[in-house]
Amino acid sequence: MGDVWKALADPTRRKILELLKNKSLNAGEIAAEFNMTKPSISNHLSILKQADLVDSEKIGQNVIYSLKTSVLEDMLKMLSDLTGREDK
Template sequence: MNERVFKAMSDGTRRKIIELLKEGPKTAGEIANHFPYAQPTISRHLNVLKNANLVVDQREGTYIIYRLNTTILQEWLAWLLEHFGSGGSDE
């Protein structure tokens, strides 16, 4: 499993961005409106998510639209379930 995915998902702000993008594509400004941080902070978080391939971006006119890469997210969740999922208690 890609270590960058774990790094990306370890931060609460980035997890919230993932939740927002689950609702549909958004611009950086639309994402930033949900946080008390400056735009550059959100851009850094988006870059971490992009480097982990959890988010893809596409220019549309003067905007950059961010979308969730559900394939990588599903692979990560499948890996988590395989290694830590409900298989009974070891206690």
């Protein structure tokens, strides 16, 4: 879970996840949304992949990134379990 928290701590990575919420994109399409170098975007995508928050698939010359919701759903459940209270 530590990789997930690290990935979500950065606003650029959160914005990438927000973009991928709407549709799958290649790295160039993602980079076009930011004022930073493509290697920087690539590093952010690598961190998101390590945290298992995005999937990537090579199609021809492009790598297509898509949002993976299972880890986020697991985190929400864990947080819900931690904050849930039983009525006494």
